[in-house]
Amino acid sequence: MARILITSALPYINGIKHLGNLVGSQLPADLYARYMRARGHEVMFICATDEHGTPAELAAAKAGQPVADYCAEMHGVQAGLARGFRLSFDHFGRSSSARNHALTQHLAQRLGEAGLIEVVAEKQVYSLADGRFLPDRYIEGTCPNCGYDRARGDQCENCTKQLDPTDLIDPRSAISGSTDLEVRETRHLYLRQKSLRGAISAWIDSQADWPILTTSIAKKWLNDGEGLQDRGITRDLDWGVPAQFEGAPWQGMEGKVFYVWFDAPIEYISATAEWADVHGLGEEAWRRWWRTDEGAADVRYVQFMGKDNVPFHTLSFPATLMGSDEPWKLVDYVKSFNYLNYDGGQFSTSQGRGVFMDQALSILPADYWRWWLLSHAPESGDSEFTWENFQASVNKDLADVLGNFVSRITKFCRAKFGEAVPAGGAWGPREEALLTDLSARVAAYAAHMEAIEVRKAAAELRAIWAAGNEYLQSAAPWAAFKDDPEQAAATTRLAINLIPFYAALSAPFIPDAAGEMLAAMRAEGAGWPGDVRATLSALPPGHGFTVPEVLFRKIADEERAEWQARFAGRR
C-alpha cells in the first residue's frame, strides 16, 4: 500500500466556477483520488478556496458585504457545488484560515532568515477615490501606441502592446472610473528566486516523466530572457495574511499582506492541518504527509492544475519550500491541463458564456457531466464542449452502452429466472474468451489510471462496458433458453455478475451510478476486481437482486437545443 497526496489547484473565491475550471483540476484530481483509494492506497486529497487578493475585495464590495463574510458565504457555496459533483476531498479548506496565516508567516520568516527576502521600494498607482493601490490591470486609459481608449495598465487588448500604467494617456481607475490617481512610493517584500534558480532548474530537469506541457512552461520561465526573476510577495491590501508579524525579520510592512500566489499553495499544507484539526488529530497526523523527516519520505505527491497555474507550482511554491531550508515534501508529479473551450469560443465568466457548475447540476446529475468532461479532458491540447457532442456521448456511452446493458440483462433474468442469480450450466469457451478479454482490458485501464491518462482510461472503460453487450449478443441467452436453459442460466449468471464488476471499475468516473448498480445488485461490498475470474462469479446462484431504475436517461434534441440557446451568453 502506498501513500498518495493529491492536491487540486485552488478555485478562486469570487464566484461560481465553470466547467472548464472544473475539468482542469478538481475533477481529474477526484478521479485519481477515487481510483487510488479503490486500489487500497492511503490517500489524502486536499483542496480549498483561494480567498485573498484584489478581486475578492472588489467582489465583496459589489455584493455589499464585508470581505470576510463574503468569502465565508462563497466558500459555503463552492463547498456545496463540490459535494454536488461528488468531489471527494478529504478536506476542502480556506486559504484565509488561521492555520494558513500561521504557516505562511512561518515560511516567510524562514525565507527572511535565510536571506532570501529583500525589501524593494517601488512606485505604484494609488487611487484616492478608491482608497487603494491599483494593480496594473485595474488601470484603464488610452493606448499610446494605437489610441484604443480602453487599454489596460499591463497590456493593450487592441494592439497587444505591453504597457506600463504610466504609459497610459488619461489613466483612470477601472474600478470607479476616477481619474484622481497619483503615483506613490511603496515598499514590498521580494522573494529572491534568482538565487534559487540553479536548484529549481536541477530539480525540474530531474523530472523526466512530467507532461510536456508542465516542463515546457517551467523551463520557459526558468530560461527565458534573463531567467527566473525575483518576485514581489506582498501587496497593499487589507484582506490577507499580514506581512508584519511578531518575529518577522523585517520592519515597516504594516498594512500590507502577502500576495495570494505566495499564500495560496501554502494552503495545501495548511488545509491538511485543518483536516487534522477537524478530526481531532494531533500535529503528527498531518505532518506525516508533508515533512519528509516525519514520515512523508514515502509519500507520492501529485498536483492537478490548469496550464495557467503551472509557473506557480513548478517555480514559486518549490522556491518557497526549498528556500525555507526545512524538509517539506515537494511535488512528485505535476499533471497539467489545457483549456476547455465552449462551442467555438472561450468560457467567459464576465459574459456568462458557457455552463457554470451550479447550472450544470440544475440540468443533469453529476455523473453525466463527470463522464463527458473526463472522457474529453484537454490533455494533449485545448478541447471543446459542444452540446451536440455532449448529447451524443451521454446518450451513446452512458444510456446505450452501459445503462441499457444493465437494464437488458436484469430484465431478461427477471422474466426468465426471477429476481435472483440463476443456477445451472457452466462456463464454456465463450466465457473463457470473455474472461481473457476483460482481464487484459482491466490491466490496460489500470495502467492508464496509474499514468493519469484520463481520456485513454475513459476509452478503455467504455470498451469494457461494450464487451458485455458483445458477449450477450454472441451468447444469446434468449435463444438458448428455449432448447438449453442450463446454458442460458450460465450466461445470465455471468452477465449479472458483470454489473458489480462494472460498478467497481466505473466508480471513479460515475460514482453515483456505480452506487446504484451495487445497491440494486445487493453487492455494496464489491471492491476492485483484482481477480477477474473470481469477481465474475462473486454473486452466487440464488443471490437476490432488484431491477434498477433507468441508470441514465437520454438527452432529447429539443432540450439540447434549448440549453444551447440558454447558455450562449449573458448570464
Place this chain on the structure above:
RNA sequence: GGGCCCGUAGCUCAAUGGUCAGAGCAGAGCGCUCAUAACGCUUAGGUUGGGGGUUCGAGUCCCUCCGGGCCUACCA
C-alpha cells in the same frame, strides 16, 4: 517581437522512426428481439494543413510557409 503547443476520416481523438495510419460517434448494409428503437456484425471514409529535406523507412526528425490556440511574470 520572443517562446511554447496544436493541425490526422464529416465530428471528437489515438498511433516507442518500422506490417496496410487506428478507435468512438455520425453514414451505408446485414443480423438479433433480452433491453432505455437499445445491442451485435460487416463496410465505406485519409496525398496525416502545403512544400522541401534527412533516412533503407517519416504522421513521427530538420527547414520553410499557412492556419488555430496559449504564455510573456501586478487578474488569479
